[in-house]
Amino acid sequence: MSISTYIDGLFSEWNNAQSPGMIVAVARGDEDLHRGAYGMADLAHAVPMDFRTVTRIASQSKQFTTLLTLMLEQDGLLSLDDDIRDHLDYLPDYGARVTVRHLANNTSGLRDILDMMIIGGTPITAPSSRDLARRTASRSAALNFAPGTELLYSNTNFLFLTEILEKVSGQRFETLLAERLTGPLGMDDTRLMVRDDAILPRLAVHHRRGPDGGWLRAAWGIAIGGEGGLVSSGDDMLRWLRHLARPTVCDPALIARMEAPSATIHGLPSPYGFGLMSAVCAGHRCIGHGGWISGSRSQSLRFPDQDIAISILSNHDDFSPVVLMEKIAAHVLGDRSTRAATRPAALSPGAYRQADGDEIFIIDDGDRQQSLTTGMGSAPLVESPEGRWVPHSSMPPFELSAGKDGTVVTEHFARQRVFRPAGAGAPQTLKDGAAYASATEGLSATLERNGDGWRLRLDSAGDASLLRLEHRDGTLFTAHPAETDPHDQWRFAPWVLPWLFTVRIEPDRLVINSDRTRNLVLDAR
Known part of the structure; x- marks a missing residue:
């Protein structure tokens, strides 16, 4: 079966006038092997998707930001070893030296800005300024871990990189991007779109599923930059992938630095370089990045051993690009996946x-395979070559295996942790009106009885959230929006998540943890 026939069939469920769309590109070197556009760019006005339709690429923006960082370092305007507070004087004292390098390779320990907005009750989907994003990201003086010791994805890293690029260059990020990268490469469709209220040529309407299963317009309000604000097209992403393979507007050594492991975590090389991640897809070595934002998911990968490039763009978020990418790669390159x-x-x-901590997850039995659910969502579990289970996602948090006495053992960077079945012990007696606060985080919290259950009110600088607490284990709860209408829940996050974060409630303190925030402590008042 030809590549185009296979991909057309794979994406056929979206190729109709009632569905938002997808763009798929496959190339070998300078030869296009497939150029496909499916579904609609705008459902309301019956505009079909085409190869030059512009969509958000979300976190794929990070590779552009890091390449600009390396180019300005080569120009002598900054060093990866600079303390970020030397460039951004509004940042707090973190009690440790956080460098530009730590930002670019996701080892800074900085709390994620989206997490901080969700915890603080700042609506992500409501229009807001870049200044609000800056103030939110710099509000916390605490770190998740000592810089350089762990890998933890954080959008704050690339927000601050964007700010540093503007500071040292004296230019706006979008001007620097156009002058140094997208202009010379002829990527006319690739630019910064700070919010969804922008009007750009050929821009698709981005969609999400509504409560009834139908399609709605997606919304994104917080102003974003090089951490996830770029839009692009199928044509432009092919130009970009070809440039990464054969650089024309920068020193090829810079691309090599982006692709190489840039940190060692517990004795093992990190898969995340500088804005690009190394992985294995269908048994083949690949390098690239994915993106997820309200109303759009995407992924672009290069397979350097075969000089193959594959890109998936969309104007909706109701699919897994990782699963589709695996299928395309297996068809184009052959499936070389290995199992124990x-x-x-x-x-x-x-x-x-977690036996010695607050992390929680759920294992579900599906019709065909098991899945893992965390606060970030669900992913199917597939076998790893090492004989463990691994979530089928772009950046799996760990691998899993069955342990003793009904436990599950996770492994990440050669470190094992034991998880026991949750539900042991009744919740402690909570006090209605109990108050907690953290001056370093700018947060306060109050417990409220609500019938037979409990709610938590969190207040930050000018914002607040009301959360329903669900008991999970002993003193541990998961926090959920108190409102049941999805439109109200979308105030907190652009996605309806399994839970927002965990809350451990003790007499003298309250501790919040999420996938990207660790040990946020509020002391009893």
Whole structure:
């Protein structure tokens, strides 16, 4: 079966006048192997998607930001070893030296800005300024870990990189991007779109699923920059992928630095370089990045050993680009995935809590395979070559295997943690009106009885959230929006998440944890 026939069939469910669309590109060197556009760019006005339709690429923006950083370092305007507070004087004292390098390779320990907005009740979908984003990102003086010791994805890293680029160059980010990269490469469709209220040529309407399963317009209000604000087209992403393979507007050594491991975590090389991540897809070595924002998911990968490039763009977020990319790569390159000689034992379904911490996840039995659910969503579990289970996602948090006595053991950078079944012990007696606060985080919290359950009110600088608490294990709860209408829930996050974060409630303190925020402590008042 030809490549185009296979991909057309794979994307056929979206190729109709009632569905938002997808753009798929496959190339070998300078030869296009497939150029496909499916579904609609604008459902309301019946505008079909085409190869020059412009969509958000979300976190794929980070590779542009880091390349600009390396180019300005080569120009002598900054160093990766600079302390970020030397460039941004509004940042707090973190009690440790955070460098530009730590930002670019996601090892800074800085809390993620989107997490901080969700925790503080700042609506992500409501229009807001870049100054608000800056103030929110710099509000916390605490770090998730000592810089350089862990890999943890954080949009704050690239927000600050954007700010540093503007500071040292004396130019706006979009001007620098156009002068140094997109202009010379002829990428006329690729630019910064700060919010969804912008009007750009050939810009698709971005869509999300509504409560009834129908399509709605998606919204994104917080002003974003090089951390996730770029839009692009199928044509432009092919130009970009070809430039990464054969650089024409920068020193090729800079691309090599982006692709290479840029940190060592617990003795192992990090898969995240500078704005690009190394992985294996269908058994083949690949390098690239994905993106996810309200109303759009995407992924672009290069397979350097075969000089193959594949890009998936969309104007909706109701699919997994990782799963589709794996299928395309397997068809184009052949499936070379390997499995251990002995299949890993199935995991018992249910909720699990970290034996010595507050992390929680759920194992679900599906019709065909098990899945892992965390606060960030769900992903199917597939077998790893090492004989463990791994979430089928762009940046898996860990691998899993069955442990002793009904436990699950996770492994990440050669470190193992034990998770036991959750639900042990009744919740402690909570006090109605109990108050907590953290001066370093700019947060306060109050417990409120609500019938037979409990709610938590969180207040930050000018914003507030009301959350429903669901007991999980002992003193541990998960926090959910108190409102049941999805439109009200979307105030907190552009996606309806399994939970927003965990809350451990003790007599003298309250501790918040999420996938990208660790040990945020509010002391009892």
